[in-house]
Amino acid sequence: MNLKDIKNQFPIFKSNKNLIYFDTANSAQKPKQVIDALENFYKNHYANIGRAVYGLAARATADFESTRETIKEFVNGTEGEIVFTKNSTESLNLVAHCFGKFLKEGDEIILTEAEHHSNYVPWHFLRKKKVNIKFIPINEDGEVEVNKLTSLITNKTKFISVIHISNVTGLTTDIKKVISIAKAKKIPVCIDGTQAVAHTYVDFKELDCDFYAFSSHKIYGPTGIGILYMKNKWIEQFEPFLGGGGMIQNVDTKNITYASGVSKFEAGSLASAEVVALKQAVKFVKDIKIKNIISHEQSLASYALDKISKFNDIEFVGSPSNKGSVFSFNIKGVHAHDASTVFDEDDIAVRAGHHCCQILHKKMKIGSSLRMSFGVYNNKQDIDAICESIKKCKKIFKLK
Amino acid sequence: MNLKDIKNQFPIFKSNKNLIYFDTANSAQKPKQVIDALENFYKNHYANIGRAVYGLAARATADFESTRETIKEFVNGTEGEIVFTKNSTESLNLVAHCFGKFLKEGDEIILTEAEHHSNYVPWHFLRKKKVNIKFIPINEDGEVEVNKLTSLITNKTKFISVIHISNVTGLTTDIKKVISIAKAKKIPVCIDGTQAVAHTYVDFKELDCDFYAFSSHKIYGPTGIGILYMKNKWIEQFEPFLGGGGMIQNVDTKNITYASGVSKFEAGSLASAEVVALKQAVKFVKDIKIKNIISHEQSLASYALDKISKFNDIEFVGSPSNKGSVFSFNIKGVHAHDASTVFDEDDIAVRAGHHCCQILHKKMKIGSSLRMSFGVYNNKQDIDAICESIKKCKKIFKLK
């Protein structure tokens, strides 16, 4: 597959000829296949899934379930361990809520200072039960100091939840090390892989973590679906999270028994059309091959870091490496929002803010930053264009 | 608007020429406008909403927010009281979970025996805290006996949550009476309106209940979105349900303050494309006008009840009225699933099962039933066709 031609598969760049999209970490644009799959499902095959025995519903259900299969293969997962939620945020809330039921006063959870709010706020809720939260620190470069994990673990440490790839710095946490330290102490581990899937190798069997969360809309799929990989052990041990249709076995006015398997965590009518279309997104990524995506995004990161660091007055958030698909920076003397507005005039989409990572930003002593993130559709011309825009920005703000 | 031509607006009936769809109560088919809106958003305007300041994101956000406005007008709601969830089930879980925090041992919740599992299982979770659940009974006809509500209320009754229109019998609960009884005792009320919106008049200002839940996919909109109307009072008093991006005000390692308004309950990236397309579904219903939908569905119900009750061996679930858009029945001696398979051979989609209402089915002493539900696209020929299929079914099963 030629990555040069990939951009043609994204209709957004046909209707927005000048759009330069550097906000894939926020949400990826969608290839035609995905949009077509949605349309096709609604136009030709729509029925609610898992609830009726007539043919239309049976076929829709099979179509839906086959996405689970495709994802399973893609991340080398195990049959029956993939739960559909509404987004990565719900996936992480499910883990914190359900695991939280096992916790008592004084128990400890370990996160990192690099967490997205979605992997902190749900754990924060447990502070009501007087559960304590500790953070693996990040250093000046923005790296999660995994070597400090062991010293944070006590006999009260009950859970570890860490980010795989930072959505601000693009740096990768050494999750293999986290998992191996945790395993030795029999502490379950959850990985927030929202920025990792479709940007790096993710192999569940190799990682062997307890939970892994990500979102469809960040891997070129539709909005409205999250994925939670959870080990069967937890599927069995957890009480359900949401209650409703599809997750029950038997209901009467006194008692309720729950369905077994992933159904237990999939209450109500799901985003079925979106799940069906997600399959095309996963196939799209699989066809391009992760190794090609990695080399494409790394070469963009190298080129961009190189060019942008040549400007005066540039301040990176941590020390981004050329290995990631995301990095963040500021133009000293220009607030990120002002810079983003200037870029926007040139049709360049760059997110400005704290990117839902206030702890990281506070640690780095910055209020907000500009984030550049790459997808399969970006190219070097895009980077040349933003460099022109940075120049313009500096001119408007009278910087040298 | 001529309801005869409406069917043409649904692509599913073009690609499935013989399809007779009686499963709208499960999920409605989608008009072209809705599918087009999804496609248009993804192809031409896609960006994550509420998170970035560049133009594409700004316009996507405005498009998304305007759906709230359209819904607000449609149900005569109040500014800032419409929360987007993933489905009606999540909406009801949110209410039960958040209100549940205020409850203590011995407190009582009142539901009805006609509830869908989604308005019972979330409350059942509170039994862990020794909260008691009472049920307003249904009578033999399947009617919720609202006149028995007052005698169920004690000074421990803290909440009442009732179904608006039954998804099995199609019967309407006298929710105005429920609300007025509850108001007199200052007990908050939640209405599960999942089967009511797009089938009957729903006016939030007139009802003046505390919560009202429904789903996009049942009102001709995309899958993956639920709607929860909640009074501002509760928006302020409730702790958040899910935690993550978009629902915070300030985050540090010790503490978190939450966003005000509906944002507090909308953690993570939402089903944004689906919300944008939902606007077209609401407009579609609004254009047809509820009064026309009611008379259309009533006349279908009358015709169908009349024709089907002429067969021997028919047993209705309760006494369905000709006022609803749903009713359920069995052919005595034929299990619902077997009948559904026979209908399916004639391309007739009818759901068989307990329709997520086991309590109601147990009360009626039946294990499962066949459910017929109507949408704007059904017509009398559809009903004639199912009558032929019932005949066939009886022949196969050697009934007279």
Next chain:
Amino acid sequence: MDLTELYQDLILDHGKKPRNFGKCNKFNHDAEGHNPLCGDNIHVYLILDSEKKVKDISFEGSGCAISVASSSIMTEIVKGKSEKQARELLNLFFKMIKEGQEIKKVGLSEDEHIKFSSLAGVGRFPMRVKCATLSWHTLRAALDNEKKPINSEIID
């Protein structure tokens, strides 16, 4: 015609008048099975004697014609067979229904083979496969002393 093949007389008969219905006396193995989507429930009881032979077998429960007939036919066929044979039969049953495999006599009498094969047509109705397999899954669970109810929606 597919439908009349699915609902052939033999199946209708077993669906209406299930054999070996109820709890058999002194059973020493049993298991429960559910199909939550359809609301089918089944409880299988059996006696495995000292020679690992299924001395008696019965079932209770409710469900559609397919599920009841499948249970009834299963008990008739399995009764008197060895545990090993019973396990072979259940695997064959799954092969027949899910993979459309034609099943040779495999030690069944002519009559047993007709009964066994009468359910082959279910394979063409994907949503009904669970109805037919539930009893056989539950049989396996009973032989395995599985305490947790079987859920055919998950398995199939």
Next chain:
Amino acid sequence: MDLTELYQDLILDHGKKPRNFGKCNKFNHDAEGHNPLCGDNIHVYLILDSEKKVKDISFEGSGCAISVASSSIMTEIVKGKSEKQARELLNLFFKMIKEGQEIKKVGLSEDEHIKFSSLAGVGRFPMRVKCATLSWHTLRAALDNEKKPINSEIID
């Protein structure tokens, strides 16, 4: 050119060197405002004297050029005005930015009017409107003795 109109010298100057920055002495009204999306924070302090006149006003906080300039300009304009005038001005400010209404002098000096109007261009950048209005919303909150922090994302 839109951008240079938005980021005109006056605004850049106030953005870089905000006037009336800090806590003013003996303030008797104050309020906080946030714009969570942008991370803008502001705290407005003021002294309303016995004649309902804004005797002093200042602000603290951080944010983009638009938000800081808007706060700075607001304090300059409002200082010395009556509470009534201050409230009129904030309504006019919203009208100018959100409805693109041209604002006549309304009792402002030539210099004040230029400053006030310098922010009119923000109206053409919908996502930046919140940045410009945050300080004025917070002023209103301070006058109203509103204790809960203002959230311009919700209001606008």
